[in-house]
Amino acid sequence: MRNQSEVMRFFRQEQPDYVFLTAAKVGSVQANIESPLDFLYDNAMIILNVMHAALTSAMHRLMLIASTAVYPRDAVQPVSEASLLTGAFEPSNEAYALAKTMGIKFCQYAAQQDPGRFVAVTPSNIYGPGDRYDEKTAHVVPAMVKRFHEAKLSGANAVTVWGSGKQVREFLYVDDVAEACLLLMGTHKGGGPVNIGPGTPTTIMQLADAIARVVGFxxxxxxxxxxxxxxxxxxxxxxxxxxxxxKPAVSLEEGLNLTYLDFLKRA
Structure with a gap:
């Protein structure tokens, strides 16, 4: 998807009516800190190549799946869509946020010139079956699932989590995100962004406790x-x-149980 000619060829051959642009280079906080150029370049190229090909095709509509990382680090919480570009990004994932913000602005500009064909959404932390459980590149939920599981198997008496545990996030099960995207693709007419989240804040400490219960650590x-x-x-x-x-259909506890079952199948 970083190759423009290949992306253009795909659109000519497949002629999609609807496109959900979920492809992205993602990773842990540490991965973002260590490789900002990779996160900026890969995500920018994916977004620009796909969205340009879509713009010049007969496609009906494209949805960009962005991230709440695009909002300012110190934005008033809960953060509204109007907060975009009103302050500095969180430094640890600035490169990723810059690329995704560019995609959102593409959708907004396209909505002015070619109304109704592009929309961006900004989901909370997505988790669930099919995720990557590699600690270096995984997001917080799959990384913790693996860490707590391995600690249980080894008989370790403690698991260490990065940070104070007081940081607040929202976690949304993958099926709920998919349902919200389908709904917005068919109903929301603007370019976005539109936030997708459960409306239920969770501290990392609460998340760690929940995963420990699910795993049995x-x-x-x-x-x-x-x-x-x-x-x-x-x-x-x-x-x-x-x-x-x-409204989301899957609670955090239920979603974590389903995620752990998926991990066990793939371990």
Whole structure:
């Protein structure tokens, strides 16, 4: 998808009516810190190549799956869509956020010149079956699932989590995200962004406790405050989404159980 000619060829051959642009280079906080150029280049090229090909094709509509990382680190919480570009990004994932923000602006500009064909959404932390469980590149939920599982098997008496545990996030099961995207693709007419989230804040400490219960780890959970932890809080104002009468169907505990079952199948 970083090759423009290949992307153009795909659109000519397949002639898609609807496109959900979920492809991205993603990773842990540490991966973002270590390789910002990769995160900027890969994501920018994916977004520009696919969206340009879509713009010049007969495609009906494209949805960009962005991220709440695009919002300012110190934005008022829960963060509204109007907060975009009103402050500095969280430094640890600035490169990723820059690329995704560019994609959102593409959707907004396209909505002015070619109304109705492009829309961007900004989901909370997505988790669930099919995720990657490699700790270096995985997001927080799959990384923790693997870490707690391995600690249980080895008989370790403690698991260490990066940061204070006080940082606040929202977690949304993958099937709920898919349902919200389908709804917005068919109903929301603007270019976005539109936040997608559960409306239920969860601290990393609460998440770690929940994963320990699901996995069956009975040891201690330690917090290493010398490690980076990202933005102190990242929660979403989902007023626009809720105006379409959407609510998540899967609770965090249920979703974590399903995720752990998926991990065990693939371990």
């Amino acid at each position: 009975a040891g201690n959970i330690l917090y290493d405050v010398s490690k980076p932890e990202g933005a102190p809080s990242r929660t979403s104002d989902v007023s626009i989404l809720n105006s379409y009468d959407w």
